[in-house]
Amino acid sequence: MPSTRVHEALVVENRDAGRGYYRIVLRAPALAAQARPGHFVMLRVSENRDPLLARPFGIASVRSARDLDLYYRVVGRGTALLTAVKKGAELAVHGPLGNGFPAPAKGEMPLLVAGGSGFPPLLFFAAQHGIRARLFAGSRDKACLPPAAAMQAFRAMVQAVHYATEDGSRGTCGFVTDALAAYLARPAGGPRRPVIYACGPHPMLAAVSSLAADRGVTCYVSVEERMACGLGVCMGCSVAVKAGGYRRVCKEGPVFDAREIDWGTGRTGR
């Protein structure tokens, strides 16, 4: 478990990254030193009381052992306010939080599956374990794919990138699970065992998990959920598990073995 503290982070950069995303770079060396792929942070978007809560963001990368890269999509009032934060400002951030992705074992081939705005933690994963990895990026259409800078970084780090768009405007036409299924169905191309690492909206994670179960492939999912504290206290971010009861996304997660989650209970989409 990383040591969780509250940091005053200096905003080094906060700019439009295209396709509806911003990239914010925060200088927080003590936090950056402990960050691992799959960790997230809670970021206060303003010092005001409204909006009140900090927002969770998956860490996309750590630079020079002191800066954190985060990508955010402007989806509501909180993220809209965040776009107005200027370089040189300070923001309260706490973290790193969560359990993070397990590192792939020797002889495993990570298949990264990114849906919607779920790509940032996979970017961090690719930076450390990308050499034998493949990325499957899915979205509604090509305008909703991860921003160009993120895709460029992925291409530099992973072995291959597969696109899937629901309207066919980029890559395979259909869901990202279709592209993943087609890849898993290919004749075995080597001795490496595929392991899936997925991050994205709940319905996509449910579909990827079901595909992985059918093919007997190990699958780790990084779950997105609304949360108030990120510290395991508010109990707001719980997901149902097959063993009965709930697990906190912020504490026991956000990364779970897909077989643990009870995909049928609770939310079915947002």
Add this chain to the structure above:
Amino acid sequence: MAMRTTKRPDLSVDFAGIRLKNPVLTASGTFGYGEEYREIVDLNRLGGVIVKGVSFKPITGNPPPRIWETPSGMLNAIGLENPGVEVFLREKLPYLRQFDTAVIVNVFGYSLEDYVAVTERLDGVPGIAGLEVNISCPNVKAGGIVFGTNVMSSFELLSTLRKKTKLPLIAKLSPNVTDIAEFARAAADAGCDGLSLVNTLLGMAIDVRSRKPRLANCTGGLSGPAIRPVAVRMVWQAARAVRLPIIGMGGIMTAEDALEFVLAGASAVAVGTANFVEPAATLAVIDGIEAFLAQEGVASLRELVGQVRTS
């Protein structure tokens, strides 16, 4: 301006026989069992910790979504998820006992028998300074009416629990009533030693596109700065109705917020939702109160309790 003496203001409080080194506590359900804040808040600095609600048996809680952000506040319907009193005693209390801070255990149940069972189990346990009774639960046996919004059921529940424990008993009142004074008096008549108020205000939010409630439970408890004026008003009304000491809470983010409650009649305060937003909020509130007293030349916080100038 004359220089103030350098003597530090006295922040200590004797709350219903519980000695608090300062008036700042953590509101139940917003600070876990303390350990979650291990690296952020030195528990030795807090007046006390009111732990997350404990029931006799474990409770798994409500399906998600469980929270929704609202203007300057949030709704929650967690469903009182907790591991039950035995796990609390075995795994949570030992951690808290290491610190020099008052541990107040919040208890609840879905029937009178549940409340009695958890109260009896905690009576006489070393390291527990007092019990805070959450009376805002639906009474399953009485068809789901909420104990805390019916004066007679509140009185019956609290007077029964009074006979089951020698620990200071603090009734946590619901704000979802027309006349808070009536409930404050019922708690006093039942033999309670203090009051906590307020619990969350019942609220609801709807997604207009899907036409679904934002919470799976449909309704939830509203907390945060949005409810503070309501809470301050209720503390003021309760303080005028009874002589019991009061822990004031509801949207406290800063020392100034806390001082409003003190002036309204609270002897102590609890920081709640702020713990989510600014994990070290309690410490800033303590420091801020001390600085305020020094600046105003007030020797002891006790001098300010109930001192709102209404005329």
